[in-house]
């Protein structure tokens with residue numbers, strides 16, 4: 408089991424006991440999250456934009472239109488902060504002050520590199536689809552050369568990263584435990600609804616295997 412080095416930028420100051428630098432813990436959070444937020448600065452203005460990501464080994468990949476301002480900035484070597492958040496519950500305390508949330512989050516810092524090799528880009532496209540719905544990449548038309556060229560793919564090493572995890576009940580002040588006020592955790596999770604077929608679906612196309620066996624990671 409490997410542990411990432413703690414750097415001055417990733418050392419948790421607040422609630423350090425909730426931090427983890429264990430690679431398996433970080434990987435599991437990155438893999439379960441469908442969406443990440445990418446923070447970067449452009450001409451002095453910070454932006455934090457949501458997008459989809461996938462982890463392959465020790466690298467994180469994002470993709471998008473060659474016209475994406477965010478991807479252009481990252482491609483040019485901008486320092487980046489990628490954050491993913493899994494919300495596990497609402498923590499309802501006896502005092503307003505101690506309300507909180509249970510979560511698992513990851514922050515990855517660094518700078519990205521462009522993936523230019525078309526074969527590697529195709530592997531990333533397939534991994535992105537697999538990240539969204541396992542098995543999907545084998546059910547759809549793969550990207551052609553034009554689509555591959557029109558898509559920027561960037562990769563970021565997961566070398567300077569931290570996880571932070573809150574679990575458990577509220578942590579109230581001693582003076583409030585006798586309060587006649589309900590306290591505890593309201594668990595939350597992301598669940599899939601029933602698939603809604605595209606009204607333009609070609610006749611006789613049934614639900615694919617990938618959706619028949621679709622399960623969220625938790």
Ligand SMILES: Cc1cc2nc3c(=O)[nH]c(=O)nc-3n(C[C@H](O)[C@H](O)[C@H](O)COP(=O)(O)OP(=O)(O)OC[C@H]3O[C@@H](n4cnc5c(N)ncnc54)[C@H](O)[C@@H]3O)c2cc1C
Pocket residue numbers: 416417418419420421422492494508510511512513514568569570571
């Ligand atoms: C759903 C959710 C709700 C939250 N609500 C609040 C809130 O209401 N108020 C509040 O103050 N904080 C909240 N937090 C925690 C918040 O993300 C920060 O950890 C906290 O504010 C400390 O910030 P800081 O800049 O002092 O961090 P520091 O401890 O100084 O951060 C240093 C380094 O620690 C790591 N780190 C810090 N936070 C995280 C994290 N969340 N995940 C992974 N790595 C991290 C990063 O590498 C960062 O560069 C919440 C987090 C989540 C996920």
